[in-house]
Amino acid sequence: SGFTEKQEALVNSSWEAFKGNLSQHSVTFFNAVLEKEPEAKNMFSFLGNGVDPSNPKLAEHAEKLFGLVRDSAIQLKTKGEVVAEAKLGSIHAEKKVTDAQFAVVKEAVLKTIKEAVGDKWDEELNSAWEIAYDAMAAAIKKAMA
Ligand code: HEM
Ligand code: ISQ
Numbered sequence: 001s002g003f004t005e006k007q008e009a010l011v012n013s014s015w016e017a018f019k020g021n022l023s024q025h026s027v028t029f030f031n032a033v034l035e036k037e038p039e040a041k042n043m044f045s046f047l048g049n050g051v052d053p054s055n056p057k058l059a060e061h062a063e064k065l066f067g068l069v070r071d072s073a074i075q076l077k078t079k080g081e082v083v084a085e086a087k088l089g090s091i092h093a094e095k096k097v098t099d100a101q102f103a104v105v106k107e108a109v110l111k112t113i114k115e116a117v118g119d120k121w122d123e124e125l126n127s128a129w130e131i132a133y134d135a136m137a138a139a140i141k142k143a144m145a
Contacts, residue, residue, distance in 0.1 A: 003076035007128035011073035014125060017116040018066055025116050026062035027053050032108035040104075043095055069109060069129065072136035082135040089143025097144075102137045109133055 018025050030051045033040050041047050046057035068088075075082045113129050114121050 002080055003073065003128075003131060005077065007124075007131065008073050008077040010125045010128045011070055011132055014113050014117045014120070014129070015066060015070040017118075017120075018113065019063070021116070022059045022063060023053065025112050026059040027051055028115050029062050029108055029112040030058055032111050033105060036104045036107065037101055040101070065105075066109070066112075069132050069136055072139070073128065073132040076132060076135055082139040084136065084139035084143045086143055088140050089145075092140055093144040099141075102141070106130070106133050106137065 030047070034047075034051065041050070044061070046055060046061070049055070051058065072082045110126060110129055110133075114126070117125065
């Protein structure tokens with residue numbers, strides 16, 4: 001039932017793969033979000049010119065998001081639950097982020113991790129990311145309320 005050491009290790013190692021080519025994977029990530037949710041372009045101040053691979057803000061923001069999903073995996077393993085900082089709740093409440101948008105970002109995270117790990121991808125790895133993402137999304141939604 002609990003999040004296992006193996007699942008935590010899978011998330012950690014694929015987080016390293018993501019960081020290994022951060023600028024490329026950040027572009028993949030933003031394109032995947034915008035393909036399903038064009039409105040997101042207006043939600044991020046730094047997307048004024050669309051997805052510009054030379055804009056360092058893309059990587060900065062993507063790194064924060066993926067880093068928090070990794071942190072979620074660590075929290076799940078060490079204490080069995082995930083808590084989000086109050087500020088994360090207020091930012092997303094302010095931007096009026098919806099459940100449907102959380103689902104779009106989830107699919108984009110999974111697609112990006114698949115690209116990052118290449119032939120190391122399997123269902124177990126995918127499922128570990130899903131569990132960690134869902135737990136962090138739930139914690140943010142709770143902090144939004
Ligand atoms: C801001 C994390 C889901 C929209 C932030 C920030 C963090 C963060 C750390 C503040 C720093 C930064 O801007 O990079 C997360 C995590 C998510 C999540 C971990 C899922 C588990 C979403 C979703 C949306 C969204 C689904 C809607 C498309 C935004 C916006 C900002 C923001 C618009 C403000 C960006 C700006 O300053 O221009 N998020 N987020 N987030 N998030 Fe999220
Ligand atoms: C949501 N929150 C923070 C950063 C993000 C970067 C890309 C797409 C969605 C995001």
